[in-house]
Amino acid sequence: MSMTDTPVDNGVNVAALLEAREALTAAPEAAQFQWRASCVWEHGTHSRSTIERFFGLGAEQQHKTTFSFDADHPEIFASEDHGATPVELALVALASCLTAGVAAVAQNREIQLRSVSATLEGDMDVSGILGIDSDVRNGFSGIKVTYDIDADATPDEIKGIVAQSQKRSAVYDIITNPTNVTVEVR
Amino acid sequence: MSMTDTPVDNGVNVAALLEAREALTAAPEAAQFQWRASCVWEHGTHSRSTIERFFGLGAEQQHKTTFSFDADHPEIFASEDHGATPVELALVALASCLTAGVAAVAQNREIQLRSVSATLEGDMDVSGILGIDSDVRNGFSGIKVTYDIDADATPDEIKGIVAQSQKRSAVYDIITNPTNVTVEVR
Numbered sequence: 222m223s224m225t226d227t228p229v230d231n232g233v234n235v236a237a238l239l240e241a242r243e244a245l246t247a248a249p250e251a252a253q254f255q256w257r258a259s260c261v262w263e264h265g266t267h268s269r270s271t272i273e274r275f276f277g278l279g280a281e282q283q284h285k286t287t288f289s290f291d292a293d294h295p296e297i298f299a300s301e302d303h304g305a306t307p308v309e310l311a312l313v314a315l316a317s318c319l320t321a322g323v324a325a326v327a328q329n330r331e332i333q334l335r336s337v338s339a340t341l342e343g344d345m346d347v348s349g350i351l352g353i354d355s356d357v358r359n360g361f362s363g364i365k366v367t368y369d370i371d372a373d374a375t376p377d378e379i380k381g382i383v384a385q386s387q388k389r390s391a392v393y394d395i396i397t398n399p400t401n402v403t404v405e406v407r
Numbered sequence: 408m409s410m411t412d413t414p415v416d417n418g419v420n421v422a423a424l425l426e427a428r429e430a431l432t433a434a435p436e437a438a439q440f441q442w443r444a445s446c447v448w449e450h451g452t453h454s455r456s457t458i459e460r461f462f463g464l465g466a467e468q469q470h471k472t473t474f475s476f477d478a479d480h481p482e483i484f485a486s487e488d489h490g491a492t493p494v495e496l497a498l499v500a501l502a503s504c505l506t507a508g509v510a511a512v513a514q515n516r517e518i519q520l521r522s523v524s525a526t527l528e529g530d531m532d533v534s535g536i537l538g539i540d541s542d543v544r545n546g547f548s549g550i551k552v553t554y555d556i557d558a559d560a561t562p563d564e565i566k567g568i569v570a571q572s573q574k575r576s577a578v579y580d581i582i583t584n585p586t587n588v589t590v591e592v593r
Contacts (some may be wrong), residue, residue: 223535231583232451237485242537250455252534256494256547260502262523265418268497268532272491277533278483283483296471297464299423305458305474305531307504307578308442309494317478318493319590320454326472337448345464350577351428360580361469366590378591387590391536392493393547400582402551404505404573406566 229373235326249289251278266294267303310359312341314392319366332378335371342367364396415559419514453478453489494547498527500578504551518564519540521557528553550582552571 245252254265254277260270272288291304305313316339327334343364349357370379385394431438440463446456458474460467477490491499502525513520529550535543556565573579 226584230454234485238537241473241484244537245537246539247532249534249539252532252537252539253576254531254533256492256498256529256531258495258498258502258527259524260499260506260527261522262506262510266507266510267418268503270502270537272499273493275481275495279444282481282483284491285488288495289498289566290476290491290499290503292499292507294507295461295468296464297468298427299420302471304503305476306442307500307507309444309458309461309474310476310500310503311578311581312442312494313446313458313478314446314496315477315588316444316456317454317476317490317496318447320448321452321478321480321493324448324452334448339446341444341446343442344442345442346429346438347440348435349565349580350575351424351431351438353420353428353432353435353438358580358584359575359577360584361577361586362590364586366454366588368592370592376592377588380477383592389538390535391545391547392427392497393533393588393590394535394544395494395582396586397588398544398546398585401549402501402579403549403584404554404569404579406554406556406562406569 225257229328229331229333231324231328231334233325235325235328238325253277263291263303266298266300267340268292273373308343308345310341311396312364314363315396316341318390319383319386322390323368323370326382326385326389327372327374329381330378332382332395333373336369337371337374338369340367413519415514415517415519417510417514417520418510424511439463449477449489452484452486454478494529494531497582498529498550501550501552501582502527504576504578505569505572508576509568510552512568512571512575513558513560516568518563518568519559521559522555523557524555526553527551548584549584562584
């Protein structure tokens with residue numbers, strides 16, 4: 222078997238995803254998902270969130286394990302730094318969504334990846350959240366994502382993979398476009 | 408000391424935050440922060456992200472410990488479920504941001520919290536990310552956050568705390584309003 226015959230394997234089961242696409246096209250109600258998180262206040266700005274169940278394919282679903290996340294503010298904000306800050310978690314969500322997409326798109330285009338890494342930088346003027354200047358937004362003024370990718374592909378093919386991942390990324394959409402959030406007290 | 412003389416303590420150092428606000432009002436360049444994440448592709452849709460350093464108060468800063476996050480897709484998407492999905496991480500970011508804000512605002516209003524928990528539900532039609540229907544967005548169609556709060560306060564005071572937390576939340580802003588994201592390949 223020559224090099225060119227080695228099947229491309231990035232670990233993404235594209236055949237199953239294409240089957241899922243076909244199945245959900247025929248049964249669109251199965252495509253209605255609900256993702257969930259629960260969060261318990263610990264002390265100060267420290268909280269612990271848990272991810273366990275979600276709804277999809279018309280049924281309750283459960284992760285293999287329960288994932289738990291501590292979040293806090295850092296010591297320079299007079300907090301105890303028991304976890305990443307919420308805004309850093311938003312960067313992790315974006316990074317992991319785009320990176321999973323890179324692997325899936327590369328698999329679909331039969332391009333073997335060797336390594337993929339990303340660095341994210343989110344600029345923020347904290348005059349917003351501290352209430353110093355009401356013209357400054359609370360969130361990031363902008364986010365820059367930089368990929369380093371080693372793959373059996375030309376630079377243009379690699380750029381094309383990243384662009385397609387952006388186009389299909391749920392978290393990229395969540396961050397770049399508005400989403401309605403309702404907050405209620407029971 | 409009677410009950411009414413017990414100082415309210417939610418673990419948030421509001422005095423330090425108010426001092427920070429004063430200091431940053433006088434030195435606005437110190438309010439320019441940069442939050443960072445790095446992400447390494449593991450296999451398939453599994454990645455590991457790391458949070459360690461950030462920039463703020465005019466200097467490089469470092470968390471007490473390095474925080475690391477596995478993300479993956481679940482088994483029903485033919486993945487190995489090694490971590491929460493990226494969109495669940497976005498819910499965790501929102502939950503933890505609003506909850507830290509509830510504690511800080513309650514402290515500032517001298518209201519003792521006894522317990523705070525939140526459940527988040529993010530609805531999503533996965534016809535978007537699967538490329539079945541280009542009219543369906545990739546992200547959440549909407550997010551519902553429900554708080555259960557036990558505090559020494561009236562229901563209206565509790566609602567007021569949550570509303571103020573929303574108003575000052577970085578992640579609430581990031582999700583409800585658009586943010587520019589540039590993605591580059593090195």
